[in-house]
Amino acid sequence: MKNFDTMMHVRGESIFIDDLPEWAELQHLAVVFSNVAHGTIKRLDVSRAAAAPGVTRVITAADIPGENQIGGIFPDEPLLAEGSVHFVGDPLAIVVARTREEAYAARRLVEFEIDPLPVVTDPRESFKNGTLIQPPRTFALGDTDKAWADCDLVIEGTAENGGQEHFYLETQIAVAVPQENGEMKLISSTQSPTVVQKAAARVLGVPQHAVEVELKRLGGAFGGKEDQATAWAVMAALAARVTGKPAKICLDRREDITFTGKRHPYSTDFKIGLKKDGTIVAFQAMYYQNSGAVADLSTSILERTLYHATNSYNIPHVRVTAAACYTNLHPYTAFRGFGGPQGMYVIESAIRQAAEKLGLPAHVIQRKNLLKEGDLFPYGQYTERCQAERTWDELVARQDLSALQKRIDQYNASHTDSKKGFALMPICFGISFTTLFLNQAGALVHVYADGSVTVSTGVVEMGQGVHMKIMQVIARTLSIDVRRVHTQTTNTFKVANTSPTAASSGADMNGKAAEIACSEILGRLKTAAAAILGHNNPGDIQIRDEVVWCEGRETQLKWKELVQKAYLMKTNMSAYGHYAVPNLTFDKTKEKGRPFAYHVYGTALIEATVDCIRGTYRFDAVHMVHDIGRSINELIDEGQVYGALMQGIGWVTMEELLYSKEGKPLVDSLSKYKVPDMRFTPETVSLHFLENADNPYAVMNSKAVGEPPLMYGIGAYFAVLNALAAARPGRELFFSAPLTPKKVLSFLYGEAR
């Protein structure tokens, strides 16, 4: 079904925050960022800037009426630096002016001196210094120490992965408008309205009921506006409070790329033990997460790395430890996959390395160890309705691996300047917030007397089509035409205590909350219908396609008339639905439990051709078999898979963040940071949704789709690597994502390691 929500997009009529009409006396903000990665603030003088044309005010930490703190999980993130700075981009002051140009011009007049302190950019160095956000965590199963002796092969290695810039098309933006009675209205491009509300209340020194956060849609987010939207919205609120005028902040692209949070780089040591036939006996890893200068969501992300350390494989002996290491770089934050991709990349690296030593194709080891029904994850949960083998087998039934291998071998034998390789990538991704209390959502549904319906939930529409899915859930529950339903803004005054739209859970949880609200309204409408029809048992009433049925027989009463009459009968046609995901447990003292409502499975096959002269590569084909449950909207879900796939491929291939030794980000634009463009798309992409795979644990038997397919992209690393191995047989493989053309050339023509 078409996503009606996109109608306004194609007409150019959708209103994003920057498209809103300007308020009278709107003030514009420019942030003064630290240009030093670590140091003590010796002097901060805003007097010249304050006297500049158009400047209303220059705000520093001293102007904050409440607490100078926006850290969510750990209170380690001042809104404005006081005493010291911890990364290039640490905000020092805010210039407020009549126009954006005046604010940006005056920003240059703020004078500051910072005495530099030692800069750490490497998580392993941070670990040695003991600068961790929290003590390392370990997930363990079986007994790895004893298990190594039972292995025919034990190998150790390291895997490195870089970070990733979200590159949402709409940069960070917020507007604050002071209201009567000390209230503040914030329009913020955030995935977490409640997080913004709490942080603004804390900084302004007011209760949450004095801060309204509202938004209609985001121009992309991908995790980059889960925690990272907060600072900017709170700055706008602060400026509006201090000046008494509406205030707007909109980062330019350079600021957004340079200073805002990104996916975490990791450096990891692994050890894997196998039998000769490829059976994995034991796996061990130590993950050093580069957490950046503030905790942000790093510890939750780290936790998900541990959950996904064994990807889709059943491994009897596991011991994985992860440390969140502070460094003097910008924050690292949520990004689609949330630590899962980093975990999966390591186990896939270990398998690829083991394949080399065992003389087996990696896909033989992968297939042999896939999870089966009832297998135990290291965190104590058992697989249920496991689809790992099914997605794999359906994929290879569609794509003949031996024929593919033969074709590639022939190509490689007859080409010296280019080589081909392929890789398979199974995925298994747990669905639920691992911070268990976040697994709740609310929806407020109103049926109007004319038969139209509106809903406001805690979910944030950012392109994932969640509003359309919720409209479909409502239409199905009430059995009415979906065009009768509209979704309204996400607003903390309509639905309170919302969880971030994250963890792929938006449609699952908010859809369920809307379903609950609609069921309640439906029950009341059935009572009204029974009364209208002079029937004494509302249980005999049904609504089917907008027509009221009674005892299995169609009546003359239709939706519109029913609703009109029900209203006159003083029926409550509004309901608030609240959904809490049931049966989730986790004991952090034992690191065991059932943290996920269910898992999403799938398998991808990626084929690459490497240009051995230029070091560039292209992807000839990607084939996927994906476990979607019973899709609520296949078009939307296909779009999620394709989009996630390209982000995943980008992460392991071309997207490279670089920093100087002094901790200065060296990429600040699309010309320096490459993200996939249309020409980089694979020649062929095929996607098959697994059939007969209903999921009883989510709304209408569907499955969450946002994050899992990103990890198909990891296969791109190994497809290119396999082409490289064909070019230089026997040369030691390396696991350092992204696998940029520079690294390709250095592997092909550099000294053997």
Place this chain on the structure above:
Amino acid sequence: MKITLTVNDQVYIRDAAPSKNLLHFLREDVGLTGTKEGCGAGECGACTVIMNGKSVNACLVLAPEADGAVIRTVEGEALNGELSPVQHKFMEHHAVQCGFCTPGMLMSIRDLLGRVPKPSVHQIKEAIEGNFCRCTGYQQIIEAVLDVTGQLTKDNKGELRHV
């Protein structure tokens, strides 16, 4: 200075600072906010408009340079309020997710189809590679363009295939 522009068949006469770019002029002075700013540096394509028959990044054109020009923006893509065939296919194939790159994308496609009525996949990729989309992975956009140019057909399984 005074600038005269024809945008989507309507004439606008507005004052603008000489340093103002066409993107901000369209958004702030003409009041057409459909065209988006993604980078302000000519790198992302979100602000693509058609100027005198050719696609340009509106952020790289100064408003005075566009004096007297004929401009088409996303707001002029629909015909008498009816979606254009490309807009229809964008919806039908779900070639839109967050929608922020869509206006520029549609303008680049308009430019392409004006030059090449039946573009190959390669020509589509070449023509639109300057329009970044972070949401869709581009597959459904390519499908929409193939379909609108009559190059998609349903096979016996009901799956869409390139002719």
